[in-house]
Amino acid sequence: MNKQVIAEKPANNKVKSMVSIGASSCGIAAGAEEVYKTFADEIKKAGLDVELKKCGCLGMCSAEPLVEVAIPGKPSVIYGKVTKEIAARITADHLVKGLVLKENVFEINKGKQLKIVLRNCGVIDPESIDEYISREGYDALNKAITQMTPEAAIEELKKSGLRGRGGAGFPTWMKWSLTRASKGEIKYIICNGDEGDPGAYMDRSVLEGDPHSVLEGLIIGGFCAGASQGFFYIRAEYPLAIDRIQKAIDQAYARGFLGKNILGSKFSFDVEIRLGAGAFVCGEETSLIASIEGESGRPRQRPPYPSERGLWGKPTMINNVETLANIPVIFLRGGDWFAEIGTEKSKGTKVFAVTGKVKDSGLVEVPMGTTIREIVFDICGGIAGKKKIKAVQTGGPSGGVIPENHLDTPVDYDNLQKLGSIMGSGGMIVMDETDCMVDISKFYLGFCVDESCGKCAPCKIGGYQMLKILEKISEGKGQLSDLELLKNLCQTMQKTSFCGLGQTASNPVLSTLRYFESEYKEHIEEKKCRSHKCSGLLNYRIVEEKCKLCGLCQKNCPTEAVEGSRDKGYKIIKSKCIKCGRCYDVCRFDAVHKG
Amino acid sequence: MKKEVSTGNIEKIIEKWKGKKGSLIMALHELQHLYGYIPQKGAEKMSTALRIPLSQIYEVITFYNLFKLKEPGKNTIAVCMGTACYLKGAPELLNELKVLLKVEEGGTTKDGLFNLDVVRCLGCCGLAPVMTINGEIFGKLKKGEIKDILAKYKKKEQK
Ligand SMILES: Cc1cc2nc3c(=O)[nH]c(=O)nc-3n(C[C@H](O)[C@H](O)[C@H](O)COP(=O)(O)O)c2cc1C
Ligand code: SF4
Ligand code: SF4
Numbered sequence: 001m002n003k004q005v006i007a008e009k010p011a012n013n014k015v016k017s018m019v020s021i022g023a024s025s026c027g028i029a030a031g032a033e034e035v036y037k038t039f040a041d042e043i044k045k046a047g048l049d050v051e052l053k054k055c056g057c058l059g060m061c062s063a064e065p066l067v068e069v070a071i072p073g074k075p076s077v078i079y080g081k082v083t084k085e086i087a088a089r090i091t092a093d094h095l096v097k098g099l100v101l102k103e104n105v106f107e108i109n110k111g112k113q114l115k116i117v118l119r120n121c122g123v124i125d126p127e128s129i130d131e132y133i134s135r136e137g138y139d140a141l142n143k144a145i146t147q148m149t150p151e152a153a154i155e156e157l158k159k160s161g162l163r164g165r166g167g168a169g170f171p172t173w174m175k176w177s178l179t180r181a182s183k184g185e186i187k188y189i190i191c192n193g194d195e196g197d198p199g200a201y202m203d204r205s206v207l208e209g210d211p212h213s214v215l216e217g218l219i220i221g222g223f224c225a226g227a228s229q230g231f232f233y234i235r236a237e238y239p240l241a242i243d244r245i246q247k248a249i250d251q252a253y254a255r256g257f258l259g260k261n262i263l264g265s266k267f268s269f270d271v272e273i274r275l276g277a278g279a280f281v282c283g284e285e286t287s288l289i290a291s292i293e294g295e296s297g298r299p300r301q302r303p304p305y306p307s308e309r310g311l312w313g314k315p316t317m318i319n320n321v322e323t324l325a326n327i328p329v330i331f332l333r334g335g336d337w338f339a340e341i342g343t344e345k346s347k348g349t350k351v352f353a354v355t356g357k358v359k360d361s362g363l364v365e366v367p368m369g370t371t372i373r374e375i376v377f378d379i380c381g382g383i384a385g386k387k388k389i390k391a392v393q394t395g396g397p398s399g400g401v402i403p404e405n406h407l408d409t410p411v412d413y414d415n416l417q418k419l420g421s422i423m424g425s426g427g428m429i430v431m432d433e434t435d436c437m438v439d440i441s442k443f444y445l446g447f448c449v450d451e452s453c454g455k456c457a458p459c460k461i462g463g464y465q466m467l468k469i470l471e472k473i474s475e476g477k478g479q480l481s482d483l484e485l486l487k488n489l490c491q492t493m494q495k496t497s498f499c500g501l502g503q504t505a506s507n508p509v510l511s512t513l514r515y516f517e518s519e520y521k522e523h524i525e526e527k528k529c530r531s532h533k534c535s536g537l538l539n540y541r542i543v544e545e546k547c548k549l550c551g552l553c554q555k556n557c558p559t560e561a562v563e564g565s566r567d568k569g570y571k572i573i574k575s576k577c578i579k580c581g582r583c584y585d586v587c588r589f590d591a592v593h594k595g
Numbered sequence: 596m597k598k599e600v601s602t603g604n605i606e607k608i609i610e611k612w613k614g615k616k617g618s619l620i621m622a623l624h625e626l627q628h629l630y631g632y633i634p635q636k637g638a639e640k641m642s643t644a645l646r647i648p649l650s651q652i653y654e655v656i657t658f659y660n661l662f663k664l665k666e667p668g669k670n671t672i673a674v675c676m677g678t679a680c681y682l683k684g685a686p687e688l689l690n691e692l693k694v695l696l697k698v699e700e701g702g703t704t705k706d707g708l709f710n711l712d713v714v715r716c717l718g719c720c721g722l723a724p725v726m727t728i729n730g731e732i733f734g735k736l737k738k739g740e741i742k743d744i745l746a747k748y749k750k751k752e753q754k
């Protein structure tokens with residue numbers, strides 16, 4: 001399929017040279033502000049006429065701060081891991097003399113990527129509505145409102161085949177159509193920006209890097225559903241995203257894209273932000289609604305579905321951030337155009353946050369149907385260090401692991417489900433041979449037990465019991481019969497939990513059992529954790545032959561577990577050792593054995 | 596400096612959110628932003644002004660992880676325990692902090708200088724493992740660097 005990449009930057013035909021700095025949370029954390037200041041100073045000192053701007057995330061977070069330099073008539077260059085010093089050199093050599101600093105160039109592998117959702121991220125200044133408008137921003141809204149009826153617009157969306165990117169993959173047009181069909185004067189639309197999945201951050205990047213596209217999608221959604229009020233529900237842990245969305249809302253009001261009689265039409269629409277407060281279950285639709293209503297975020301009975309009775313009892317449509325960011329493009333290029341991308345049942349692209357033991361961790365947007373191996377190896381450079389890949393985890397706490405021999409699977413909703421995982425929101429966590437699967441399943445289950453709202457017993461009590469069993473296994477106190485028990489509990493939780501959290505909490509356990517049962521058995525039968533992750537099975541010992549009697553281990557042990565002296569030699573007393581690993585870290589002679 | 600809980604401040608927040616539907620959580624956020632926790636006086640005032648039973652307000656505060664009932668230490672350290680950070684060594688960072696500060700999760704150091712919290716994913720997983728101090732992010736953090744970072748904050752305090 002030869003698809004034109006719509007996000008490919010147009011050749012820089014502006015007259016001015018341009019320096020853009022990736023200044024999302026991740027960029028700022030890596031020092032983007034300082035780099036920006038250096039550029040501002042150096043450019044001024046050199047008396048250059050250069051446009052300097054902060055934009056969203058350029059994608060490859062592990063190489064931040066990222067800086068793009070575009071000189072008219074030349075291909076643009078991206079620099080990675082830019083420091084103050086490098087910024088000064090870029091100014092002096094690249095901007096003044098036109099010499100590229102080859103050793104600092106960062107190659108972002110664009111080959112297999114296709115940017116639709118991220119079309120503006122890292123390209124425009126997210127705080128400027130004018131830059132958004134200059135890239136066809138709000139054209140789709142204009143088209144929908146002035147040239148289409150809501151019914152025709154929903155029909156167009158149906159052609160696109162877009163499915164919700166928040167996890168379950170429900171057809172978006174159907175949700176819109178159901179809400180539209182519900183009776184009621186007042187209707188709401190909510191953008192779900194809770195992004196509770198640990199290890200996923202594509203929604204944050206889009207909210208920070210291109211807030212207007214999400215807002216435009218929300219307004220179009222409001223128009224189609226017949227809603228008069230929209231909400232952004234954003235987690236409070238994302239302050240920059242909140243700030244940028246607020247700015248976008250203010251700017252849209254000032255330009256007449258929000259408020260009364262938008263663009264001269266009969267359609268009026270208002271938008272407000274509401275904040276989450278650190279509860280994973282609030283990503284679930286009915287909990288989210290309870291939270292906006294000012295209550296504890298406990299899920300409510302479905303049906304009636306929110307499209308019928310949602311926020312304050314009114315029909316409510318809830319869409320994920322990435323889903324909404326797709327909307328303007330679909331209306332600009334048409335549903336047929338979108339439907340050509342991807343696989344038969346999963347259309348368009350998906351953004352993945354690839355993290356863990358991968359070389360270039362970051363955000364990747366690929367057409368549905370790209371294989372996991374292509375994403376991890378061709379785009380993200382494979383495994384960091386010399387280790388071997390073990391598995392890729394997708395779908396977060398509701399998902400599962402995909403072992404190495406299935407990496408050639410094309411990703412789409414159905415394929416991942418067949419493998420016992422899910423697409424979820426798009427977290428992709430790469431694990432290598434030093435990661436322990438019992439530990440991973442304990443980690444995810446522990447997360448769900450912590451985050452369970454406590455409303456129903458299967459989730460609260462079942463999850464806790466399973467966690468206890470996993471802890472036992474990881475300490476070498478498990479029995480083979482525990483594995484059967486685990487599988488039974490998993491099924492009970494899936495079938496009887498009240499909401500999606502409890503229904504899916506056992507997926508990581510089931511999928512690690514499915515592909516890595518031998519590792520569980522090793523913990524149980526051989527009392528061994530081959531990756532040395534389960535501290536209960538870990539022992540530290542001082543190897544006499546290697547010990548040079550320096551005493552560093554004794555000095556550094558927080559619990560006085562190292563006994564002995566320079567004359568007598570050293571020994572670790574098992575009962576006092578808390579397995580913190582300090583002795584192992586400080587020993588310069590490899591004399592502390594871990595295993 | 597310990598911030599005096601002032602009636603005026605609390606009233607300003609209430610005024611802003613009063614007539615709005617479902618505003619309790621937003622008002623609580625603002626209150627906590629101001630004081631670092633939800634002071635009892637604030638919760639009581641909100642209960643009367645917003646006509647929400649005090650018990651319900653406390654139920655909400657305790658349900659959500661981010662709301663605090665106790666005044667935290669001067670500097671809040673938050674270690675990310677999201678999946679990416681976990682795999683890349685966050686548990687060891689947390690352990691190191693516990694040893695250096697002699698506190699457990701959620702605790703405040705004896706001198707009141709630090710609060711040690713654990714959070715779920717700050718969305719900077721590309722820089723894992725990540726820790727923040729008062730919102731400032733330290734990415735790709737190594738165990739060995741923590742001592743120096745803490746020392747910097749202690750030094751600031753002595754000035
Ligand atoms: C426990 C739980 C947590 C969820 N967290 C999120 C989330 O953080 N963000 C999100 O968009 N959807 C989340 N979802 C899915 C939403 O409930 C909902 O299906 C989605 O927002 C719908 O939008 P979409 O149709 O555009 O995907 C979660 C679901 C469950 C059961
Ligand atoms: S499944 Fe868990 S999170 Fe969902 S209602 Fe039951 S206890 Fe609450
Ligand atoms: S692992 Fe920690 S507690 Fe155990 S002997 Fe070594 S330093 Fe002491």
Ligand code: FES
Nearest residue numbers: 675677680717720
């Ligand atoms: S897992 Fe730590 S920032 Fe996401």
